[in-house]
Amino acid sequence: MPVLDVGSGTDVLDRARGDVCIDLCRRPANRPQNFVCADAHHLPFQNAVFEQANMLEVTEHVESPIQCLREIHRVIKDNGNLELTTPNVFHWRVILRQARGLPAVLSDTGHISCWSRAELDNILKNAGFSDIHFTYTTLPLVFTPHKTLDRMAKAILQSGLSEKNMIALCVKKPDKRSDTQRRRGE
Numbered sequence: 001m002p003v004l005d006v007g008s009g010t011d012v013l014d015r016a017r018g019d020v021c022i023d024l025c026r027r028p029a030n031r032p033q034n035f036v037c038a039d040a041h042h043l044p045f046q047n048a049v050f051e052q053a054n055m056l057e058v059t060e061h062v063e064s065p066i067q068c069l070r071e072i073h074r075v076i077k078d079n080g081n082l083e084l085t086t087p088n089v090f091h092w093r094v095i096l097r098q099a100r101g102l103p104a105v106l107s108d109t110g111h112i113s114c115w116s117r118a119e120l121d122n123i124l125k126n127a128g129f130s131d132i133h134f135t136y137t138t139l140p141l142v143f144t145p146h147k148t149l150d151r152m153a154k155a156i157l158q159s160g161l162s163e164k165n166m167i168a169l170c171v172k173k174p175d176k177r178s179d180t181q182r183r184r185g186e
Contacts, residue, residue: 004050006040006072007058008032017054020045040068048077055084057139057165059120060111069127078174082129088136088166089114092153093146095161117160120168129170136163 005018021032038044041064053072059065117134124132136159153162
């Protein structure tokens, strides 16, 4: 079952999660297996090659998320899966920072876009994905100064506010149009 890891990371601490891994860095320090230096906007793979794609904490860094997701949709086989994670714009610390007038998700970490659950659902559907399911989690970090506050928030807030990351799991359903209709874009 070939898995594509889009944006496999470049730092020694980044963990690649695919049989084929892509990123823009020519020599990533984490040295993932079967690494390909490529842009997610223009994947260098044939149609319908992968059973699954992972795009973990990447969509907020790309210029055109819809174009990247359409490319991922193109290279995934019918009934293949996409697992995507992105920062949760409704995390309690993000809301608190915004209330204080401080930068929130779009910051010096290279984030250029962010979405609510409804917005990301719309983007994924426009890219061709369906059966979209959302959950929330806090991805493990090496260090966070807010562990105690995060534990308290988890005890009193719902996951959509207490967890730092949003996870979308979705499927590429077979296209039921005829070959002629697909070629004409109908």
